[in-house]
Amino acid sequence: MSFLPKEISDGLERARKLAERKNPKLKVCIDGQNHRVLSAWDDGFALDPDVRIRGRVALYDGERLISHCLIVASEEADGERRFEYKRITEAVEEQPLDFYRAPDAPVALLEQH
Template identity: 45%
Template sequence: MTTYFSAEVQAGIDAARKKALKQRHRLRVEADGRSIRVLRYWEDGFTLDAETAPQLRGLVDLYDGSKHLYQCLVIATDEEDGEMRYEFKRSTPAMDRAPVDFYQEDGAPVALIEQQV
């Protein structure tokens, strides 16, 4: 059995689906000073609402609420069902400090306090 909906009903169903996807995720992408909510996320990429999504290409930051998760290099691949799909060329976890270029022993002092004379 096949069910057909009028164009208005189908548009309403699609709008409700997009609204539910936006409310479910806290993930967002920041690029060029704009913050855009992520609809779906997976290991190799994510989707944004096609109506409001810019043609992202290059470096973007991925956040979960206020927590910076990844710095990503992305390309826009295709649009399907009102969602713009982006894939990662590179996805690097965000760090809260700069990486060190030397070995640090466990239990090593964090800083030295010098004695004043």
């Protein structure tokens, strides 16, 4: 939850997306193969024209998972194969809990041997 004014929050989000577009570490992973993203925008990204992928892919910034995407190839232009998102799901750092956890509860239990 953010307590920043909407204008500032929107500006930070635009800056984050712009930084992702210019980031040379962006890559797409599908079936254990990584492909470097040449450029990215709000609705998709571009890869090398020889790359033929579709379906569900994972988008990484270096080693950090950014999102899971369902993609389709849209066109080939300017020496790039462009892909559009049919669906994009942002990755989260923590898994949601389906039960209440007390704030002072132990993280793990160690057995005595």
